[in-house]
Amino acid sequence: MIPILAQAATEGLQVTAGWYMGLAAVLFAIGSAGLLLRRNALVMFMSIELMLNSVNLTFVAADSGIGSLEGQISALFIMVVAAAEVTVGLAIIVAVFRKRATASVDDLAELSG
């Protein structure tokens, strides 16, 4: 961290791609922790969305770091796939809820011996 402070003293603090990547890493960890902690299927789904978003942020930040457009294209594709995934996933959750009247993944344990 010392070189950052030295850089800040000499040429002023500038936001680089590494800042965004660090933030995206923390957000990804929060999302994965939420996925493991929560039992509500909807909140688990939201955690997956947060993880996908943080990966998008990594792509876009790397893009502006190296000056290309491919990362932004990849982010767009991730968004499309995530939208399709959300549609099907929420339909599955609603279908399960109609059948079982619950949104908790703990109650869906028929396969556990």
Next chain:
Amino acid sequence: MVEVIVFAIFALAALAGGLVMVSARSPVYSAMGLLLAMFSMAVFYVMNGAHFVAAVQVLIYAGAVMTLFLFVIMLIGVDRAVDRTETIPYQRPIVYVLGAGLVALIGIAVLDVAAAFDGSLQVAWTTGRPSGNCTLDCVGTIENISGELFTGWLLPFEATVLLLTIAAVGTVALGQFALKPRDEAPEGVE
């Protein structure tokens, strides 16, 4: 310096949104936290010159996807008591340890490990050019994005069209199957 301040504000907002999403008891609060995080992401995209991705983020994610989430939350009921009994022993401590380990792992990846052994620890990418300082041809305007998308990425783009069609058909099919009443099942079969 303005960029640093904006980054700090919206980084805090994104982290707060993520933590609220994970820790809130009501799914509605979780959705609101995720919404805050997604708007912060859109600000970060703009700061990185990805204007079109930022617009799509607000329209698709904050608009469509979160509306769909809230709709489903309202549909299946929000006032239901959360069952807090642990079915997996030591789930919480294990998750905390795994989360801290994940942060540490990615932190090691972001920090330049090789430089750390030389005694000059530095964050990877800090030597790169500051974000947002893109030349004209790599700013994510609609023109640049579509030029790239419809030339080099045409086949993946058409594959996503197929994917979206399949997803729409699958959703309709799921709704049809779920519409069958429960008591049509034979006796003794759930």
